[in-house]
Structures are given as C-alpha cells and as structure tokens.
Amino acid sequence: xxxxxxxxxxxxxxxxxxxxxxxxxxxxxxxxxxxxxxxxxxxxxxxxxxxxxxxxxxxxxxxxxxxxxxxxxxxxxxxxxxxxxxxxxxxxxxxxxxxxxxxxxxxxx
Amino acid sequence: xxxxxxxxxxxxxxxxxxxxxxxxxxxxxxxxxxxxxxxxxxxxxxxxxxxxxxxxxxxxxxxxxxxxxxxxxxxxxxxxxxxxxxxxxxxxxxxxxxxxxxxxxxxxxxxxxxx
Numbered sequence: 001x002x003x004x005x006x007x008x009x010x011x012x013x014x015x016x017x018x019x020x021x022x023x024x025x026x027x028x029x030x031x032x033x034x035x036x037x038x039x040x041x042x043x044x045x046x047x048x049x050x051x052x053x054x055x056x057x058x059x060x061x062x063x064x065x066x067x068x069x070x071x072x073x074x075x076x077x078x079x080x081x082x083x084x085x086x087x088x089x090x091x092x093x094x095x096x097x098x099x100x101x102x103x104x105x106x107x108x109x
Numbered sequence: 110x111x112x113x114x115x116x117x118x119x120x121x122x123x124x125x126x127x128x129x130x131x132x133x134x135x136x137x138x139x140x141x142x143x144x145x146x147x148x149x150x151x152x153x154x155x156x157x158x159x160x161x162x163x164x165x166x167x168x169x170x171x172x173x174x175x176x177x178x179x180x181x182x183x184x185x186x187x188x189x190x191x192x193x194x195x196x197x198x199x200x201x202x203x204x205x206x207x208x209x210x211x212x213x214x215x216x217x218x219x220x221x222x223x224x
Contacts, residue, residue: 006152030210042115042202042215043153088152095158097143097204097213102152 006100023089024071037086079107115216132203138183139205147200193223
C-alpha cells in the first residue's frame, strides 16, 4: 500500500486545457513537495507546502495543501507541451522522503 | 540550489559483475543521503537511507548484501550492486540533504543495464 496515493496515473490532454493532479494520504505530513521529472533525469523540486490550507502559485501552476495536511493538489492552467513530464508528490515520513506513484502528463499540441 | 552529482550516468555491465555508483554533494555537507530505484514510467522507490558514519537503513524487501551502501564522508555516498543480474537493470537515483526536514537535492540518476 502506497503511503501517498496519487491520481490520475496518466493524463493526456490538448494544449490549452486545464488539469488537476491529486495526492492523498491517511497520514498527516509536516510538509509535501511536488516534483517534475523528465526521462533520464533526476526529479526537480517545484514547490514545498508546509501550512495546512496553504496555496502557492508558480506561473501557471497552483499548489494547494489540505487543511488537515493529508492531501495536496497541483493545478495547471492552460497546459503547454513543455509541461509534459512525470509529476511526483512526496512527503516526509519519519526521516525519509517517500513518493507517490506519479502522474505521467502528456500535453499534445 | 545545491548540486548533487551522480556518476556514472549510464553503465552497462555483464551479469555476475559488480557496479559502483557514486553520489556526491558538491557544495554542501549531507548528513543523510537516500538511494532510490525507478522502473520505466513508475515512481521512485526508496531503497535505503544512508547516514554519514553509520550503517544504512534498508527498506523492507531490499537485500542489503546485494545493494551495498557506504556513506564514509559528508559529501560522498556509494551504492554497489553486487553480482548484478538483468533484473537489477533500472534507473538508480540518489538524493542528499543537510539535515532532517531540509530540502532534498537529487542527482541526475544512473541508468544501469545488466546484460
């Protein structure tokens, strides 16, 4: 059983569409991170959310941390082909950083 | 951000041989380093947590005698895949952090192919 459940696992959309990726857990996390990874490379940190209810924006990306700090979402507005990649949520569990299953996003032009 | 360098980026080895992967923190001292394994189109699976100067803590199901981890200094951790087999072929990624609950920085990964 995954500590962090991420959905959807795969998303294929047209350029210009909006999308949301969800990361859920039954555990409370002190923080959650979102990463983006391209094939053959390590993941790159997009954002860290720490406070329950927190909303952070990074250009067309909006990240939200649930009030109870058990879930988070990533919303992309007007997706572009350059957004294509693997999106991963991750959370601190003890002294470890554990990852959700990931969402493969493909944005078609 | 801080830089973590992983070497080699790609390696092909024969079945039965051992392969060493290095993970270096270039501009900070990392008390903790993590080793992950990733299969195609899947997420990162934590293999082990390595603290400088002490034995690594392995996740359930990871063979410690097969995946030898050494964290001899605050800037270097190594993962040695011993007696490699084709099923060990995977993408291995390390990450390093200064201390608990600080940002983890990732290496660029190592593509291991065992033939």
